[in-house]
Amino acid sequence: MRYTPSVTxxxxxxxxxxxxxxxxxxxxxxxxxIAGKWTVLIVDALAERTLRYTELRRRIEGISQKxxxxxxxxxxxxxxxxxxxYPTVPPQVEYTLTPLGHSLRSPIAALRExxxxxxxxxxxxxxxx
Amino acid sequence: MRYTPSVTxxxxxxxxxxxxxxxxxxxxxxxxxIAGKWTVLIVDALAERTLRYTELRRRIEGISQKxxxxxxxxxxxxxxxxxxxYPTVPPQVEYTLTPLGHSLRSPIAALRExxxxxxxxxxxxxxxx
DNA sequence: CTGAATCCCTGAGGATACTG
DNA sequence: CAGTATCCTCAGGGATTCAG
Numbered sequence: 326m327r328y329t330p331s332v333t334x335x336x337x338x339x340x341x342x343x344x345x346x347x348x349x350x351x352x353x354x355x356x357x358x359i360a361g362k363w364t365v366l367i368v369d370a371l372a373e374r375t376l377r378y379t380e381l382r383r384r385i386e387g388i389s390q391k392x393x394x395x396x397x398x399x400x401x402x403x404x405x406x407x408x409x410x411y412p413t414v415p416p417q418v419e420y421t422l423t424p425l426g427h428s429l430r431s432p433i434a435a436l437r438e439x440x441x442x443x444x445x446x447x448x449x450x451x452x453x454x
Numbered sequence: 455m456r457y458t459p460s461v462t463x464x465x466x467x468x469x470x471x472x473x474x475x476x477x478x479x480x481x482x483x484x485x486x487x488i489a490g491k492w493t494v495l496i497v498d499a500l501a502e503r504t505l506r507y508t509e510l511r512r513r514i515e516g517i518s519q520k521x522x523x524x525x526x527x528x529x530x531x532x533x534x535x536x537x538x539x540y541p542t543v544p545p546q547v548e549y550t551l552t553p554l555g556h557s558l559r560s561p562i563a564a565l566r567e568x569x570x571x572x573x574x575x576x577x578x579x580x581x582x583x
Numbered sequence: 584c585t586g587a588a589t590c591c592c593t594g595a596g597g598a599t600a601c602t603g
Numbered sequence: 604c605a606g607t608a609t610c611c612t613c614a615g616g617g618a619t620t621c622a623g
Binding site: 369386441 | 465472476477480493515516561564568569571573574576579
Protein backbone atom coordinates (compact mmCIF):
# COMPACT_ATOMS: atom_id res chain seq x y z
CA MET A 326 0.00 0.00 0.00
CA ARG A 327 1.36 3.33 -0.97
CA TYR A 328 1.34 6.37 1.26
CA THR A 329 1.06 9.90 -0.05
CA PRO A 330 3.93 10.49 -2.41
CA SER A 331 4.45 14.02 -3.63
CA VAL A 332 4.95 12.73 -7.17
CA THR A 333 4.23 9.28 -8.52
CA UNK A 334 6.58 7.83 -11.10
CA UNK A 335 5.93 4.61 -12.93
CA UNK A 336 8.19 1.68 -13.65
CA UNK A 337 7.86 1.07 -17.36
CA UNK A 338 8.86 -2.57 -17.20
CA UNK A 339 6.00 -3.41 -14.84
CA UNK A 340 3.60 -0.52 -15.14
CA UNK A 341 3.55 -0.29 -11.37
CA UNK A 342 4.25 2.85 -9.37
CA UNK A 343 7.89 3.35 -8.37
CA UNK A 344 7.95 2.84 -4.61
CA UNK A 345 11.06 2.19 -2.53
CA UNK A 346 8.85 0.97 0.30
CA UNK A 347 7.76 -1.97 -1.78
CA UNK A 348 10.13 -4.89 -1.34
CA UNK A 349 9.88 -6.03 -4.93
CA UNK A 350 10.03 -2.66 -6.64
CA UNK A 351 13.28 -2.37 -8.61
CA UNK A 352 13.82 1.01 -6.98
CA UNK A 353 14.63 -0.79 -3.76
CA UNK A 354 17.67 -2.47 -5.26
CA UNK A 355 18.87 0.78 -6.77
CA UNK A 356 18.49 2.49 -3.43
CA UNK A 357 20.66 -0.21 -1.91
CA UNK A 358 23.32 0.49 -4.50
CA ILE A 359 23.24 4.23 -4.12
CA ALA A 360 22.97 4.17 -0.36
CA GLY A 361 26.25 2.34 -0.05
CA LYS A 362 29.18 4.00 1.62
CA TRP A 363 31.53 3.55 -1.32
CA THR A 364 29.00 4.60 -3.94
CA VAL A 365 28.41 7.92 -2.26
CA LEU A 366 32.12 8.63 -2.01
CA ILE A 367 32.92 7.60 -5.57
CA VAL A 368 30.11 9.53 -7.21
CA ASP A 369 30.87 12.56 -5.11
CA ALA A 370 34.55 12.33 -6.03
CA LEU A 371 33.76 12.08 -9.73
CA ALA A 372 31.34 15.00 -9.48
CA GLU A 373 34.21 17.41 -9.74
CA ARG A 374 36.04 15.85 -12.65
CA THR A 375 37.07 12.68 -14.41
CA LEU A 376 39.51 10.63 -12.36
CA ARG A 377 41.81 7.76 -13.05
CA TYR A 378 41.69 4.51 -11.12
CA THR A 379 44.63 5.34 -8.91
CA GLU A 380 43.43 8.88 -8.34
CA LEU A 381 40.16 7.51 -7.01
CA ARG A 382 42.03 5.11 -4.80
CA ARG A 383 44.11 7.85 -3.26
CA ARG A 384 41.18 10.21 -2.92
CA ILE A 385 38.97 7.74 -1.07
CA GLU A 386 41.04 6.88 1.93
CA GLY A 387 40.66 3.32 3.14
CA ILE A 388 38.98 1.80 0.10
CA SER A 389 40.46 -1.50 -1.03
CA GLN A 390 41.24 -2.36 -4.64
CA LYS A 391 38.56 -4.95 -4.56
CA UNK A 392 35.79 -2.65 -3.38
CA UNK A 393 36.85 0.16 -5.69
CA UNK A 394 36.79 -2.09 -8.76
CA UNK A 395 33.62 -3.83 -7.68
CA UNK A 396 31.74 -0.62 -6.98
CA UNK A 397 32.93 0.96 -10.22
CA UNK A 398 31.63 -2.05 -12.15
CA UNK A 399 28.26 -1.69 -10.49
CA UNK A 400 28.16 2.03 -11.20
CA UNK A 401 28.92 1.21 -14.83
CA UNK A 402 26.16 -1.39 -14.95
CA UNK A 403 23.64 1.06 -13.52
CA UNK A 404 24.68 3.63 -16.11
CA UNK A 405 26.18 6.16 -13.71
CA UNK A 406 29.77 5.95 -14.81
CA UNK A 407 31.69 5.51 -18.05
CA UNK A 408 34.97 3.65 -18.17
CA UNK A 409 37.47 4.70 -20.81
CA UNK A 410 40.66 2.72 -21.29
CA TYR A 411 43.58 4.05 -23.30
CA PRO A 412 45.77 1.33 -24.78
CA THR A 413 48.99 2.90 -23.57
CA VAL A 414 51.88 1.49 -21.61
CA PRO A 415 51.34 1.69 -18.78
CA PRO A 416 47.57 1.49 -19.14
CA GLN A 417 45.45 4.48 -18.32
CA VAL A 418 41.80 4.21 -17.39
CA GLU A 419 39.48 7.11 -16.77
CA TYR A 420 36.16 7.14 -14.99
CA THR A 421 33.60 9.79 -15.78
CA LEU A 422 30.04 10.43 -14.70
CA THR A 423 27.41 9.91 -17.39
CA PRO A 424 24.58 12.44 -17.70
CA LEU A 425 22.55 10.10 -15.49
CA GLY A 426 25.42 10.05 -13.01
CA HIS A 427 25.60 13.82 -13.06
CA SER A 428 21.97 14.05 -12.12
CA LEU A 429 22.89 12.10 -8.99
CA ARG A 430 25.48 14.68 -7.95
CA SER A 431 23.11 17.00 -6.21
CA PRO A 432 21.38 14.50 -3.89
CA ILE A 433 24.67 12.78 -3.11
CA ALA A 434 26.52 16.01 -2.38
CA ALA A 435 23.63 17.11 -0.18
CA LEU A 436 24.08 13.97 1.88
CA ARG A 437 27.82 14.46 2.27
CA GLU A 438 27.42 18.10 3.16
CA UNK A 439 24.73 17.34 5.68
CA UNK A 440 26.99 14.89 7.48
CA UNK A 441 29.93 17.27 7.55
CA UNK A 442 27.71 20.08 8.76
CA UNK A 443 26.03 18.12 11.56
CA UNK A 444 28.83 15.94 12.86
CA UNK A 445 29.12 17.99 16.05
CA UNK A 446 25.42 17.74 16.82
CA UNK A 447 25.69 14.00 16.40
CA UNK A 448 28.74 13.63 18.60
CA UNK A 449 27.01 15.66 21.29
CA UNK A 450 23.91 13.46 21.04
CA UNK A 451 26.08 10.41 21.49
CA UNK A 452 27.84 11.73 24.55
CA UNK A 453 24.67 12.69 26.40
CA UNK A 454 23.78 9.07 27.07
CA MET B 455 44.64 15.62 1.74
CA ARG B 456 41.53 17.59 1.23
CA TYR B 457 40.19 18.62 -2.13
CA THR B 458 38.20 21.76 -2.70
CA PRO B 459 35.20 21.65 -0.40
CA SER B 460 32.55 24.28 -0.91
CA VAL B 461 32.34 24.80 2.83
CA THR B 462 34.68 23.51 5.49
CA UNK B 463 33.20 22.39 8.78
CA UNK B 464 35.28 21.44 11.78
CA UNK B 465 34.99 18.52 14.14
CA UNK B 466 35.01 20.04 17.60
CA UNK B 467 36.30 16.93 19.32
CA UNK B 468 39.45 16.90 17.21
CA UNK B 469 39.71 20.36 15.73
CA UNK B 470 40.22 18.77 12.33
CA UNK B 471 38.18 19.55 9.23
CA UNK B 472 35.14 17.35 8.71
CA UNK B 473 35.99 15.21 5.69
CA UNK B 474 34.19 12.03 4.68
CA UNK B 475 37.11 11.14 2.44
CA UNK B 476 39.35 10.75 5.45
CA UNK B 477 39.15 7.22 6.79
CA UNK B 478 39.43 8.26 10.42
CA UNK B 479 37.11 11.24 10.35
CA UNK B 480 34.01 10.52 12.46
CA UNK B 481 31.90 11.73 9.54
CA UNK B 482 32.79 8.54 7.72
CA UNK B 483 31.06 6.38 10.30
CA UNK B 484 27.99 8.60 10.28
CA UNK B 485 27.86 8.40 6.51
CA UNK B 486 27.92 4.63 6.81
CA UNK B 487 24.94 4.81 9.14
CA ILE B 488 22.93 7.19 7.00
CA ALA B 489 23.83 5.53 3.75
CA GLY B 490 22.22 2.30 4.85
CA LYS B 491 19.17 1.01 3.09
CA TRP B 492 17.05 0.76 6.22
CA THR B 493 18.08 4.13 7.61
CA VAL B 494 16.94 5.93 4.50
CA LEU B 495 13.58 4.20 4.54
CA ILE B 496 12.96 4.69 8.25
CA VAL B 497 13.87 8.37 8.32
CA ASP B 498 11.85 8.99 5.20
CA ALA B 499 8.87 7.17 6.67
CA LEU B 500 9.07 9.19 9.89
CA ALA B 501 9.40 12.42 7.93
CA GLU B 502 5.68 12.57 7.48
CA ARG B 503 4.62 11.80 11.02
CA THR B 504 5.30 9.89 14.20
CA LEU B 505 4.84 6.16 13.76
CA ARG B 506 4.52 3.21 16.06
CA TYR B 507 6.75 0.18 15.89
CA THR B 508 4.30 -1.96 14.02
CA GLU B 509 3.33 0.84 11.69
CA LEU B 510 6.96 1.17 10.68
CA ARG B 511 7.17 -2.55 10.15
CA ARG B 512 4.19 -2.60 7.87
CA ARG B 513 5.27 0.50 6.02
CA ILE B 514 8.74 -0.77 5.21
CA GLU B 515 8.03 -3.94 3.37
CA GLY B 516 10.57 -6.68 3.91
CA ILE B 517 12.31 -5.33 6.98
CA SER B 518 12.85 -7.88 9.74
CA GLN B 519 12.11 -7.21 13.38
CA LYS B 520 15.75 -7.46 14.14
CA UNK B 521 16.86 -4.86 11.60
CA UNK B 522 14.03 -2.51 12.45
CA UNK B 523 14.86 -2.55 16.14
CA UNK B 524 18.59 -2.41 15.54
CA UNK B 525 18.37 0.49 13.12
CA UNK B 526 15.99 2.38 15.39
CA UNK B 527 18.46 1.99 18.27
CA UNK B 528 21.22 3.39 16.13
CA UNK B 529 19.08 6.28 15.00
CA UNK B 530 18.35 6.99 18.65
CA UNK B 531 22.04 6.86 19.56
CA UNK B 532 22.89 9.26 16.77
CA UNK B 533 20.18 11.62 17.96
CA UNK B 534 17.92 11.36 14.92
CA UNK B 535 14.96 9.68 16.54
CA UNK B 536 13.15 9.82 19.87
CA UNK B 537 11.56 6.75 21.37
CA UNK B 538 8.50 7.24 23.56
CA UNK B 539 6.99 4.28 25.40
CA TYR B 540 3.55 4.43 26.97
CA PRO B 541 3.12 2.04 29.89
CA THR B 542 -0.13 0.65 28.61
CA VAL B 543 -1.30 -2.87 28.02
CA PRO B 544 -0.52 -3.77 25.37
CA PRO B 545 2.53 -1.51 25.18
CA GLN B 546 2.63 1.34 22.74
CA VAL B 547 5.87 2.84 21.47
CA GLU B 548 6.15 5.84 19.22
CA TYR B 549 9.10 6.93 17.15
CA THR B 550 9.53 10.56 16.19
CA LEU B 551 12.22 12.51 14.40
CA THR B 552 14.19 14.91 16.57
CA PRO B 553 14.99 18.39 15.20
CA LEU B 554 18.31 16.92 14.05
CA GLY B 555 16.43 14.10 12.37
CA HIS B 556 14.13 16.56 10.68
CA SER B 557 17.09 18.34 9.17
CA LEU B 558 17.94 15.03 7.51
CA ARG B 559 14.56 14.84 5.82
CA SER B 560 15.43 16.93 2.84
CA PRO B 561 18.62 15.14 1.72
CA ILE B 562 17.04 11.74 2.37
CA ALA B 563 13.84 12.54 0.52
CA ALA B 564 15.89 13.89 -2.36
CA LEU B 565 17.63 10.55 -2.63
CA ARG B 566 14.39 8.58 -2.60
CA GLU B 567 12.80 10.86 -5.13
CA UNK B 568 15.80 10.68 -7.40
CA UNK B 569 15.66 6.89 -7.43
CA UNK B 570 11.95 6.80 -8.14
CA UNK B 571 12.32 9.40 -10.89
CA UNK B 572 15.23 7.71 -12.66
CA UNK B 573 14.43 4.03 -12.32
CA UNK B 574 13.53 3.76 -16.00
CA UNK B 575 16.79 5.34 -17.14
CA UNK B 576 18.64 2.85 -14.97
CA UNK B 577 16.73 -0.16 -16.24
CA UNK B 578 17.39 0.95 -19.79
CA UNK B 579 21.10 1.35 -19.04
CA UNK B 580 21.18 -2.17 -17.65
CA UNK B 581 19.50 -3.72 -20.66
CA UNK B 582 21.80 -2.12 -23.19
CA UNK B 583 24.71 -4.36 -22.19
C1' DC C 584 2.28 -4.91 20.89
C1' DT C 585 7.11 -4.38 21.29
C1' DG C 586 10.55 -6.14 21.62
C1' DA C 587 15.05 -9.39 23.33
C1' DA C 588 17.68 -13.60 22.52
C1' DT C 589 19.49 -17.18 19.81
C1' DC C 590 20.99 -19.65 15.82
C1' DC C 591 22.74 -19.68 11.45
C1' DC C 592 24.36 -18.50 6.99
C1' DT C 593 25.52 -15.71 3.21
C1' DG C 594 28.04 -12.22 1.37
C1' DA C 595 30.64 -7.82 2.25
C1' DG C 596 34.95 -6.75 2.32
C1' DG C 597 40.10 -6.90 3.71
C1' DA C 598 44.84 -8.90 2.66
C1' DT C 599 47.86 -10.78 -0.33
C1' DA C 600 49.81 -12.34 -4.52
C1' DC C 601 49.98 -12.37 -9.43
C1' DT C 602 49.48 -10.32 -14.49
C1' DG C 603 49.05 -7.74 -19.08
C1' DC D 604 49.03 1.41 -13.98
C1' DA D 605 44.97 -1.12 -13.54
C1' DG D 606 43.37 -4.55 -12.52
C1' DT D 607 42.19 -10.20 -11.51
C1' DA D 608 42.29 -14.16 -8.48
C1' DT D 609 42.23 -16.39 -3.86
C1' DC D 610 41.76 -16.94 0.63
C1' DC D 611 39.73 -15.81 4.83
C1' DT D 612 37.20 -13.38 8.40
C1' DC D 613 33.55 -11.28 10.43
C1' DA D 614 29.43 -8.94 10.66
C1' DG D 615 24.92 -7.97 8.36
C1' DG D 616 20.87 -9.74 8.46
C1' DG D 617 17.04 -13.48 8.16
C1' DA D 618 14.23 -16.92 10.78
C1' DT D 619 12.60 -18.47 14.87
C1' DT D 620 11.52 -18.57 19.65
C1' DC D 621 10.52 -16.54 24.01
C1' DA D 622 8.84 -12.67 27.19
C1' DG D 623 6.87 -8.49 29.61
